[in-house]
Amino acid sequence: MAKLYFYYSAMNAGKSTILLQSAHNYQERGMAVMLFTAAIDDRYEIGQIASRIGINAEANLFxxxxxxxxxxxxxxxxxxxxxxxxxxxxxxxxxxxxxxSDVVDTLKIPVLAFGIRTDFQGELFAGSKALLAWSDKLIELKTVCHCGSKAIMVIRVDEQGKPVKEGAQVEIGGNDRYLSVCRKHFKEAVR
Incomplete structure (x- = not known):
């Protein structure tokens, strides 16, 4: 039975790597998949899902x-x-x-969605909020804070590495702009 899955985490947990591995597994067995990525994320080549470990695949933009x-x-x-x-x-x-969810319920095609749960201010993204509410299965992918605890939050930093407390919810960036941290270090950074 098809389901809507939401794989969520802080940054640097390997979401894109797992997505690409899943796509490969289907394709290796002769099954067709359709990949999507956000047009707003232009860190890598446009129309590509790329993992920091060096694998990538073409994707439709949304x-x-x-x-x-x-x-x-x-x-x-x-x-x-x-x-x-x-x-x-x-x-x-x-x-x-x-x-x-209609794709799952009507077309009977499983949908695997991968994303970040919260922004740099600890607020849910709209897509994540809806996925947390409507997904059949929630899977947390884990990464670690610099202290060794599980990282569940993300902080945005400026060019000097200082935490940013205000600004637009969406600002595209990688390790140069965002750090995955535990809740304790998130609260310390935003105080």
Whole structure:
């Protein structure tokens, strides 16, 4: 039975690596998959899901305006799909997550969404909030804080490495702008 899965974590937990491995597993068995990533994330090559360990794959881009239901349904009618994989799922809208649940419930295609749960201020992203509410299965991927504890939060830092406490929810960046930390170190950073 198809399900909607949400794999969530702080940054640097290997979300993209696991997504790419999952896609490879389907494709190696001759099954078609459809990959999506957020158009807003331009850290790597556009239209690519890339892992820091050096693997990547082409992906469809989504924006807040993308009609995921129609894109997936049309592709599925042309060539039956076995799985949908979404990277940077925190950037999905509530409506897009609802559409992905329709893909699962109506088209019977499993959807694996990978994303960050909270922003640098400890607030849920819209896509993550909807996925936490509507997913059939939640899977936490773990990474560690500099102290060795489990990192569950993300802090944004400036060019000097100092924590940033205010600003837009979305600012694309990697290890140069964000650090994964435990709750204790998150609270210390935002005080």
């Amino acid at each position: 924006t807040k305006e993308s009609d995921l239901w129609s894109l997936i349904k049309d592709q599925h009618q042309t060539s039956p799909l076995s799985c949908i994989l979404i990277d940077e799922a925190q950037f999905l809208t509530k409506e897009q997550v609802y559409a992905l």
